[in-house]
Amino acid sequence: MSKTAMGASQKDFESAMNQVKLLKKDPGNEVKLKLYALYKQTTEGPCNTPRPGVFDLINKAKWDAWNALGNLPKETARQNYVDLVSDLSSSDSSSQVKPEADRKQPGYETLVVTSEDSITKIMMNRPAKKNALTVQMYREIMLALEAASKDDSTLIVLTGNGDYYSSGNDLMNFMNIPPGEMEKEAKNGAILLRDFVGCFIDFPKPLVAVINGPAVGISVTILGLFDLVYASDRATFHTPFTHLGQSPEGCSSYTFPKIMGQAKAAEMLMFGKKLTAREACAQGLVTEVFPDSTFQKEVWTRLKAYSKLPRNALHISKQSIRNLEKEKLHAVNAGENSVLQERWLSDECMNAVVSFLSRKAKL
Numbered sequence: 057m058s059k060t061a062m063g064a065s066q067k068d069f070e071s072a073m074n075q076v077k078l079l080k081k082d083p084g085n086e087v088k089l090k091l092y093a094l095y096k097q098t099t100e101g102p103c104n105t106p107r108p109g110v111f112d113l114i115n116k117a118k119w120d121a122w123n124a125l126g127n128l129p130k131e132t133a134r135q136n137y138v139d140l141v142s143d144l145s146s147s148d149s150s151s152q153v154k155p156e157a158d159r160k161q162p163g164y165e166t167l168v169v170t171s172e173d174s175i176t177k178i179m180m181n182r183p184a185k186k187n188a189l190t191v192q193m194y195r196e197i198m199l200a201l202e203a204a205s206k207d208d209s210t211l212i213v214l215t216g217n218g219d220y221y222s223s224g225n226d227l228m229n230f231m232n233i234p235p236g237e238m239e240k241e242a243k244n245g246a247i248l249l250r251d252f253v254g255c256f257i258d259f260p261k262p263l264v265a266v267i268n269g270p271a272v273g274i275s276v277t278i279l280g281l282f283d284l285v286y287a288s289d290r291a292t293f294h295t296p297f298t299h300l301g302q303s304p305e306g307c308s309s310y311t312f313p314k315i316m317g318q319a320k321a322a323e324m325l326m327f328g329k330k331l332t333a334r335e336a337c338a339q340g341l342v343t344e345v346f347p348d349s350t351f352q353k354e355v356w357t358r359l360k361a362y363s364k365l366p367r368n369a370l371h372i373s374k375q376s377i378r379n380l381e382k383e384k385l386h387a388v389n390a391g392e393n394s395v396l397q398e399r400w401l402s403d404e405c406m407n408a409v410v411s412f413l414s415r416k417a418k419l
């Protein structure tokens with residue numbers, strides 16, 4: 057039922073438009089698309105322009121949102137716009153500063169990095185977006201790893217804040233690219249990915265993944281480069297590359313068949329089979345699974361005990377194991393990235409990204 061019982065007037069609509077500009081909290085792309093569509097429907101009526109081209113991702117998502125309103129009358133659209141803004145304004149004013157914001161160490165916007173008990177913990181911190189990896193986040197993880205390689209910690213942990221470990225590459229990384237810049241951006245993406253995965257290949261200390269919830273895409277593939285992978289029994293492991301028109305990265309085309317055998321690796325990497333934590337453990341990708349209710353307590357007790365081991369011996373053992381494979385892993389990384397660079401320009405990949413974004417645009 058509409059909140060403005062008498063029906064929203066033009067004045068209510070204009071005031072709502074001003075209120076939107078004052079929102080402190082970004083309402084997210086789905087809501088922004090809804091607002092856009094309702095605005096267009098109110099001011100121009102049903103969608104009356106041609107659908108933008110396949111590479112014009114943003115305008116296509118906007119067009120889809122507007123078009124989805126069909127023949128909704130202008131008055132109803134205006135009412136819905138005013139109601140939506142009213143909801144956003146009340147949740148905006150009642151929203152409080154997130155406690156984790158206070159704990160963040162300076163220098164990182166997308167991570168919380170802490171050091172305690174000779175363990176440096178790098179926590180991905182975009183829980184509202186399921187810790188999807190933005191370009192900034194890839195860069196900050198590289199910086200945090202670089203710093204951790206030089207600090208006095210014995211172990212380094214990567215984990216996620218919230219209910220997800222990570223939903224993988226942020227699909228918005230493919231947005232906001234002007235049509236003529238696609239190839240350049242694909243090249244930049246491949247360089248970023250090469251450097252990101254390279255940091256894990258070269259990392260000199262034991263790396264531990266504490267998988268607090270579902271993991272998707274690149275957050276799964278790089279696990280083959282970790283030394284320990286501890287998972288909550290709530291975690292799942294999903295690499296839907298084919299569905300996304302993409303191909304494996306993180307050296308998984310090499311590490312996964314070695315870890316779990318050709319047949320199981322193909323099922324994951326080619327056919328996108330999602331594994332439960334227990335399945336991933338049975339296949340050797342995960343070291344040990346813990347009940348979610350005691351996950352943090354058990355894992356951190358274990359890690360604190362490991363962090364007391366003789367530091368130099370531990371690091372030398374890690375390096376001896378890794379050095380045997382380093383050259384091969386860098387070659388695999390380079391090969392995977394050059395294939396992916398092409399994939400990102402394919403219709404299959406574009407369509408998959410558009411389809412994810414249109415799902416968001418549904419009203």
Ligand SMILES: CCCC/C=C/CC(=O)SCCNC(=O)CCNC(=O)[C@H](O)C(C)(C)COP(=O)(O)OP(=O)(O)OC[C@H]1O[C@@H](n2cnc3c(N)ncnc32)[C@H](O)[C@@H]1OP(=O)(O)O
Binds near residue numbers: 085185227246249412
């Ligand atoms: C440059 C280097 C490139 C390296 C390439 C790597 C390849 C990959 O990593 S491929 C994997 C890419 N990831 C995905 O395809 C996952 C996409 N997300 C989803 O399928 C779902 O969001 C989910 C199954 C992870 C969670 O679904 P659920 O219904 O529980 O929650 P949502 O409402 O969908 O998510 C909340 C919020 O977070 C946004 N979001 C989640 N994941 C991503 C993502 N990967 N990219 C962008 N945005 C993501 C989602 O849109 C929601 O946002 P709003 O609240 O604004 O709607």
